[in-house]
Each structure stands twice: as structure tokens, then as C-alpha cells.
Amino acid sequence: MSELSSTLEPPYYTVIFTSRLAAAHEGYEQMADRMDELAREQPGYLGMDSVREGAIGITVSYWESLEAIRSWGRHTEHREAQRLGRESWYEKYSIRIALVEEVR
Amino acid sequence: MSELSSTLEPPYYTVIFTSRLAAAHEGYEQMADRMDELAREQPGYLGMDSVREGAIGITVSYWESLEAIRSWGRHTEHREAQRLGRESWYEKYSIRIALVEEVR
Numbered sequence: 001m002s003e004l005s006s007t008l009e010p011p012y013y014t015v016i017f018t019s020r021l022a023a024a025h026e027g028y029e030q031m032a033d034r035m036d037e038l039a040r041e042q043p044g045y046l047g048m049d050s051v052r053e054g055a056i057g058i059t060v061s062y063w064e065s066l067e068a069i070r071s072w073g074r075h076t077e078h079r080e081a082q083r084l085g086r087e088s089w090y091e092k093y094s095i096r097i098a099l100v101e102e103v104r
Numbered sequence: 105m106s107e108l109s110s111t112l113e114p115p116y117y118t119v120i121f122t123s124r125l126a127a128a129h130e131g132y133e134q135m136a137d138r139m140d141e142l143a144r145e146q147p148g149y150l151g152m153d154s155v156r157e158g159a160i161g162i163t164v165s166y167w168e169s170l171e172a173i174r175s176w177g178r179h180t181e182h183r184e185a186q187r188l189g190r191e192s193w194y195e196k197y198s199i200r201i202a203l204v205e206e207v208r
Contacts, residue, residue, distance in 0.1 A: 004122050004160065007198045014120065014202055016164055018108050018153050049122050051162045053155040056108065058162045060120055094111045098118055098202035 005047035005062065007103035012046060013066055014100050017059045019085075019093035028089045031081050038077060044068025055091070062100070069097060109151035109166065111207035116150060117173055118204050121163040123189075123197035132193045135185050142181060148172025159195070166204070173201060 021028065039045055044064035051058055063069045072078060085093065125132065143149055148168035155162055167173045176182060189197065 004124055004196055004198065007200060010200075014200065016118065016120065018164070020108055049160075049162055051155045051157040051160055053157055056153075056155055058153055058155045058164060060122070060162060060164070092108055094108065095208040096111060096114075096118065096204050097206040097208075098204040100120075100200045100202040102201040104199040104201075 005049050008046060008062065010100045010103055012100050013063045013069055014098050015059075015061045015063065015069055016096040016098065017057075017061075017093065018096075019057045019059075020091045021055045021057070022089060022091045025089040027084070031084065031089075035078060035081050038075070039072065042068065042072045042075070044071070066097070109153050112150060112166065114204045114207055116204050117167045117170055118202050119163075119165045119167065119173055120200040120202065121161075121165075121197065122200075123161045123163075124195045125159045125161070126193060126195045129193040131188070135188065139182060139185050142179070143176065146172065146176045146179070148175070170201070 036048070036050070039048060039061060045068065046062035046064060048059065048061040050060070063072075073082075140152070140154070143152065143165060149172065150166035150168060152163065152165040154164070167176075177186075
């Protein structure tokens with residue numbers, strides 16, 4: 001990641017995605033790039049920060065509303081990526097959806 | 105980071121700290137380790153995930169309440185770390201305080 005997202009005036013929503021990649025994760029990088037590109041085109045998308053250190057990754061994305069998050073969650077290509085993530089790429093992952101109340 | 109924090113039953117609070125280190129950041133690593141250790145001892149601390157990729161870092165910490173976050177923010181050693189971060193270690197940083205409403 002080259003640039004940090006700037007903070008926006010709250011309230012807005014964030015999705016915190018933490019993951020540990022499995023040793024074998026063929027096709028992951030390409031799909032991650034595609035999801036990154038696709039997320040940016042979604043209605044209500046506000047920005048994203050993403051860092052990976054070895055197997056551990058944290059991606060924080062910012063959204064106008066819960067509806068925007070749910071709509072992106074249902075996107076056909078994204079659902080396929082989620083399935084592959086669950087079934088083969090990730091050894092473990094967590095998703096936290098949170099309302100940003102304060103920024104500094 | 106070796107282990108991902110497990111998700112807890114919401115609601116609880118999270119602090120999303122994104123940063124870009126300055127080229128010169130002497131003393132940073134040692135202080136970061138100390139803050140990590142100290143945060144874990146604070147009342148209301150629930151967990152932390154932290155990843156750094158080159159200059160860019162994301163640390164997400166989890167807390168029982170806003171009061172717990174504010175109290176940690178006022179801790180004497182933490183205030184000194186914040187000052188050094190602002191004045192010399194970080195080229196840019198953002199802090200977002202958010203209420204976790206949903207986990208998956």
C-alpha cells in the first residue's frame with residue numbers, strides 16, 4: 001500500500017478484515033487485486049487501508065452505510081472470492097463491522 | 105504478529121490506528137513494544153491485531169468501552185509515546201474510534 005486513507009467526518013462505517021493465509025493460496029493475489037479494484041467501484045465506498053506482513057493481513061475499508069457494505073457483500077464476483085477464501089486461501093479470518101464515531 | 109485476535113460478542117469498541125513511519129524513527133521499535141505490553145495491562149483492554157508492511161502500519165485494538173480508550177489515552181507513558189510519534193516518528197497517522205456492531 002502506498003497511500004494512507006485520510007480520515008473523513010464521522011459517522012461512517014468500517015469493515016475490519018483480519019486474516020491469516022494458508023501456506024497454499026494459489027490464485028489469491030490475483031483475486032485480491034481484482035476485489036480491491038471492484039470494491040472501489042461500489043456505491044458508498046469511501047476508501048481502504050490494507051497491509052500484509054507475511055501470512056497476516058489487515059484490510060480496513062470505509063463505507064457510507066451498512067447498506068453499502070451489505071450490497072458489496074452480495075456482489076457476485078465478491079461472493080465467489082469469499083467462497084474461495086473460506087474454502088482454501090485463509091487459515092483463519094475475522095470480519096468486524098463497526099460505526100466510526102470519532103477521528104483524530 | 106503471530107496470532108489473530110478472535111472476535112468477541114459485540115458491542116465493544118475498537119481503535120484503528122493507521123500510520124506511515126518517517127524515514128528516521130530512532131527509538132520507535134522499542135517504544136512500540138513497550139506500548140504493546142502496557143496496553144495489555146489496561147482495564148477494559150480486549151485484544152489487538154497489528155501489522156506493518158514497510159513504512160505502513162495498521163494496529164487495531166479492542167476495548168470494553170470508550171472510557172477504557174480515553175483512560176489509556178491519558179496514561180503518562182502513552183502520552184509521551186504519542187508526543188514522540190506526532191513530533192518525529194510518524195510522517196502521517198490517523199486514529200478512528202468505532203463501535204463494533206457485528207462480527208463474522
